[in-house]
Amino acid sequence: MHGNFVWYELMTTDTKAAEAFYTNVVGWSARDASMPGIEYTLFYAGDRQVAGLMTMPDGALDMKVPPAWLGYVAVDDVDAAAAKIAAEGGNVHRAPDDIPGVGRFAIVTDPHGAAFALFKGTGEAPPLDQMAPGNTGWHELMAGDLDTAFEFYSKLFGWTKDQAMDMGEMGVYQIFASGGKQIGGMMTKPKDIPAPYWLYYFNVEALDAAIERTKSGGGQIVLEPMEVPGGAWIVQCTDPQGALFALVAPKR
Template structure:
């Protein structure tokens, strides 16, 4: 996990195709959501491309790290963090998604001068984005508190869906090497960039297959207290794992995400 985003405070000029380069959240209450993440991560906000409605980019020390937009009125869509995977050609990637059994629900379309994007889902139903960067290549900094540290697909089993991501994005897949854990690490150029966790019957039925974004924090235990103070919920308390100390939470609208203090 810790290798995926590089060294602390690393800035990015360009992301290799397939690499998670951005995360975005669509919500009902944009102002209240900004207040929550401002209080939790210290984010500041400025307006972003408005193609899909009101949208803001979150910044740390003036550098972009994530986006938050408003869901269309009257549409009951899941409130969830969505990772965007880098592409040199969003149209070709979107067509490959369709050919490999996935779907494209939005786009491809231009996001002003920022780039070209699409939103799709894999054959199991997990939603992800495609981003062809232009003026905006993606997150400008990583490896510091308040930035995305890792993205993990939680699905029924890894076999079929891993082949989908290998074919569409050119990932190299590496199994966990253990019969006890159905886990695959996705690599780009030999570097781990994302994970796939097969959960079988333990996958929450109310969620189905979905991507989970991990955000770096200094202290997950302290961050959990802040989450509840700000109106979020703790789904699983902080625990020590292979890649660091991790907790799973939701924001006030129910968007799930993880907090992690990575092992460095």
């Protein structure tokens, strides 16, 4: 599993509102995780746990960090990966720690400041159909600099370059693979975007209906629907609390 995204977590200011929004928009169901000492909600696609939801920690609010999705990437050794990130110019924001009965994790940023998490579970993860409804079908990095960012992640996770698309003035969009399978893309962020970030695309069955659910639920469209190579359709949105997310569907 090393180098694959295995979990997604929304840290937000209003978990009840976020739960209602995403269960409606993406079609997830939600259940309390019953974790001692912490309120944590699990999102399910069918009978599969696919994401988590929690209130933002006080420290993040004090630092004016906005609500956001965080992706967890599987590694063979969390401590070694965290040390490698620090050595390669990234930062470890939460040192490696254990979640009893679940696994070990750390929260980090790449050298340009894009946040993600490292994870190693206590058991074997079940095989995942990346394109199944409710799963996360694509992972996209708006990088501080494409070339140095790719080198960083390639050293860390073993990601390899796949197709590269020339986006004209926007630069090159580099698709990357883990274990030979395309899992995402990255490009140098436009100058008007203040900071690098990871964006996660949740699979829905049809895009237009999901857009209407997003709007009626209080979300906003920040990048209008577009068709991408391969025939899928995407849209980028913010939820009512301001967290950025995206949707991908095989049809409008």
